[in-house]
Amino acid sequence: MNFFNEVIKIIVDYHGMLLEGLGYTMLIALIGTVVGLLIGIIIGIVRTIPKSKSAFVRVIQKIVDVILTVYIEVFRGTPMMVQAMVIYWGYAFASGGNTLPLIPAGLFIVSINTGAYMAEIVRGGIISIDKGQFEGAQSVGMNHFQTMFHVVIPQAIRNILPSVSNEFVINIKDTSVLNVIGVMELFWQATKIQTMNYQIFQIYVIISVMYFIMTFTVTRILRLFEKLLDGKNTYVIHGSQSDPNAEIKITEEAHG
Amino acid sequence: MNEPVFQIEGLTKNFGKNEVLKGINLTVNKGEVVSIIGASGSGKSTFLRCLNLLEQPTGGQILYHGEDITAVGFNVNEYRTKVGMVFQQFNLFNNMSVLKNCVIGQQKVLKRTKEEAEKVALYYLEKVGMAQYRDAKPRQLSGGQKQRVAIARSLSMDCEVILFDEPTSALDPEMVGEVLLVMKDLSKSGLTMLVVTHEMQFAKDVSSRVIFMDGGVVAEDDAPEVIFNNPSNPRTQEFLFRVLNKDI
Ligand SMILES: Nc1ncnc2c1ncn2[C@@H]1O[C@H](COP(=O)(O)OP(=O)(O)O)[C@@H](O)[C@H]1O
Ligand SMILES: [Mg+2]
Numbered sequence: 058m059n060f061f062n063e064v065i066k067i068i069v070d071y072h073g074m075l076l077e078g079l080g081y082t083m084l085i086a087l088i089g090t091v092v093g094l095l096i097g098i099i100i101g102i103v104r105t106i107p108k109s110k111s112a113f114v115r116v117i118q119k120i121v122d123v124i125l126t127v128y129i130e131v132f133r134g135t136p137m138m139v140q141a142m143v144i145y146w147g148y149a150f151a152s153g154g155n156t157l158p159l160i161p162a163g164l165f166i167v168s169i170n171t172g173a174y175m176a177e178i179v180r181g182g183i184i185s186i187d188k189g190q191f192e193g194a195q196s197v198g199m200n201h202f203q204t205m206f207h208v209v210i211p212q213a214i215r216n217i218l219p220s221v222s223n224e225f226v227i228n229i230k231d232t233s234v235l236n237v238i239g240v241m242e243l244f245w246q247a248t249k250i251q252t253m254n255y256q257i258f259q260i261y262v263i264i265s266v267m268y269f270i271m272t273f274t275v276t277r278i279l280r281l282f283e284k285l286l287d288g289k290n291t292y293v294i295h296g297s298q299s300d301p302n303a304e305i306k307i308t309e310e311a312h313g
Numbered sequence: 314m315n316e317p318v319f320q321i322e323g324l325t326k327n328f329g330k331n332e333v334l335k336g337i338n339l340t341v342n343k344g345e346v347v348s349i350i351g352a353s354g355s356g357k358s359t360f361l362r363c364l365n366l367l368e369q370p371t372g373g374q375i376l377y378h379g380e381d382i383t384a385v386g387f388n389v390n391e392y393r394t395k396v397g398m399v400f401q402q403f404n405l406f407n408n409m410s411v412l413k414n415c416v417i418g419q420q421k422v423l424k425r426t427k428e429e430a431e432k433v434a435l436y437y438l439e440k441v442g443m444a445q446y447r448d449a450k451p452r453q454l455s456g457g458q459k460q461r462v463a464i465a466r467s468l469s470m471d472c473e474v475i476l477f478d479e480p481t482s483a484l485d486p487e488m489v490g491e492v493l494l495v496m497k498d499l500s501k502s503g504l505t506m507l508v509v510t511h512e513m514q515f516a517k518d519v520s521s522r523v524i525f526m527d528g529g530v531v532a533e534d535d536a537p538e539v540i541f542n543n544p545s546n547p548r549t550q551e552f553l554f555r556v557l558n559k560d561i
Contacts, residue, residue: 110385192367193404193463197418197470198394207417211408292410292449307453 063259071250078246079267085163085235085242086228086271092164093171093228094179094221100125100172101179101213102205125176132173138234141166145238163240167228178220182213215286222279226272243267316343318474318505319364323373326359333359335529336373341507343473346500348516348537349509351526352552357509360526361476364507365396394422397467401479403459405451411438411462412447415469423470430469437465441495457488461495468499475499477508493519513556517541525549 068075104125109115132140144166149156157165186209194204214221233244247264251257290308297303319341326334333356341347349357362368364375366382366389375382382392406414415434419425425433438444441461451459460480467475480496481489493515500506500519510516516523516537523540525533525548533546544550 187404189400189402189404190406192398192400193406195367196365196393196398196400196404197466198390198392198422199418200390203421207421208406208408215408288450292446292453294445294449295447296445307449 060259063256064263067250067254067256067259067263070254071246074246074250075243075263075267077241078243078264079271081160081163081240082229082232082242082244082268083271085160085167085232085240086225088164089167089171089228089232090221090225092168093175093224096168096172097175097177097179098210098214100129100176101183102202102210104180105183105205106201129173129176132170133177136234137166137170137231138237140170141235141238159238159240162238163232163235163242166235167232171224171228174224175221178217178224179213181220182217183209185216186212215283218279218283218286222276222283225275225279229271229275230268317341317376318343318345318378320376320379321364321374322376324360324363324370324375325372326356326363326368327371333529334363334370337529337531339524339531339534341505343505344503345522346506346520347508348520348523349507349526350511350513350516350523350552350556351532355526356529357526358478361398361478361507361509364476365393365398367398390422394418394470395472396474396476397470397472399460399463399467399475399477399480401483403451403456403463403483405459405463405466407451409450410447411443411449411451411454414451414462415466418466418470433471434465434469437468438462440468440498441465442491455488456484457491460484460488460492464492464495464499468504472504474505474507477506477510479509479511481510481512511556513541513553525552527552 103121106118109118141163145157145162148162183205190208190212191204194208199207232240232242235242236245236248239245243264247260250260254260291306294305294307295303297305317340319339321337321339321341324334324337325332337360349360351357359368363370370383377392377396381387382389406417409417412431412434415438416427416430419430419433420427423430435444435447438447441464443458443461443465446454446458446462451462454462464475464480477496481492484492489512493512496506496508496515497519506520508515508520518537520537523535523537524531525540525544525546527546527548533540533544533549535544539545540549541553544553
């Protein structure tokens with residue numbers, strides 16, 4: 058079996074490069090997703106600020122809203138590969154030839170791109186929360202930020218977790234476009250190995266498997282995380298009629 | 314005893330072209346328990362929601378201890394800690410335990426320490442008979458239990474007034490009693506209560522005053538004995554005839 062021997066040889070010879078690529082891919086995808094989610098949450102909170110009574114503040118709110126809409130539409134409406142080129146070479150152009158360090162550039166590009174998608178996902182998550190949750194918070198005197206931070210966003214995040222996990226998986230795969238600016242992620246490493254041993258098919262089979270292991274693992278871990286967030290389906294009742302110190306454990310019935 | 318908490322004058326509220334409140338005049342004194350009755354759509358909820366500014370009034374004036382609550386610079390959030398609200402659909406925070414529901418507002422708005430807030434919360438949870446369930450999540454409770462927690466949540470803010478918007482309408486019949494019992498206890502504690510309700514027995518027995526709302530105005534405002542035995546407005550008679558005969 059020639060193929061398997063060649064694959065094993067590539068792994069043995071180039072495992073350092075492959076692992077470095079895997080590391081950068083995971084790093085950029087993870088940080089890009091987390092930062093993107095934070096961007097999405099901040100935009101979600103800003104966009105739901107109630108209209109001010111003051112006309113001046115209302116104008117500012119409108120301007121901010123337009124800027125955010127443009128950001129979201131532009132970054133969702135163009136390929137990330139093109140965004141990477143524009144940002145990387147745009148910086149070089151503007152700074153008179155200096156280039157951004159590659160890994161931070163990659164992190165920036167994936168974060169800001171993911172943020173645009175997350176903004177829409179978070180918006181959907183916020184809309185899905187019952188109006189009563191906002192009113193309950195207002196009725197005890199919470200302001201907009203307290204309401205969002207303590208009541209709405211935690212519930213929204215739980216609801217959007219499947220979409221967030223989907224974005225993470227997309228990012229693991231799509232960091233590969235960063236090879237156009239030379240970020241040393243997995244795909245870029247493959248293109249380098251390819252120039253050294255020309256076994257293109259074998260190399261890309263290897264990184265396919267590596268991408269798949271990453272996405273599969275991440276999906277499973279996040280699904281576990283979702284279960285964890287749902288909390289225990291049991292609770293303790295403190296005290297009973299006969300014994301004030303009794304602790305009775307109740308298991309919730311499954312809802313249909 | 315006749316210290317006014319609310320002085321409401323000419324309160325109007327429009328939703329677009331729909332005039333829902335058409336000039337409400339009402340004074341509520343400290344410690345009063347006012348039941349608000351009236352047909353569905355007569356503006357009862359809108360009125361309560363204007364009182365704690367969940368709806369912005371269109372016109373007129375609401376004074377709280379003499380202070381105009383719609384004035385620019387009025388601290389709405391601080392006001393809401395004093396004027397609590399209990400909703401038909403409970404609106405407990407779904408992501409928090411019973412205890413946390415009663416603690417979070419105290420911590421974040423009143424800036425109490427966690428220990429202090431928990432002590433207050435447990436005191437009121439005990440009062441509504443829900444202290445045992447402090448660790449349960451809202452989804453693990455029955456409707457009546459949820460509503461009792463919602464009452465404790467308002468009380469934990471050390472509020473002076475609670476606005477109740479049909480607190481028992483979403484409950485299964487066998488749970489209505491437990492909530493009304495808690496409210497009856499509260500009515501003796503000096504808390505000022507405004508209660509929109511379809512529970513005529515409660516209005517009759519517990520409240521110090523009954524208001525009949527009709528078409529966005531206060532059509533009749535009197536002691537419960539008068540409203541239920543000898544109403545002067547024919548619309549009140551008609552309404553009571555309809556709702557009371559439904560029960561027979
Ligand atoms: N947010 C709203 N937007 C538009 N119309 C509303 C809104 N809330 C209430 N209304 C209208 O106001 C009227 C009175 O409603 P409501 O105050 O809920 O009456 P009640 O509580 O007495 O049944 C109804 O016709 C209702 O359709
Ligand atoms: Mg109503």
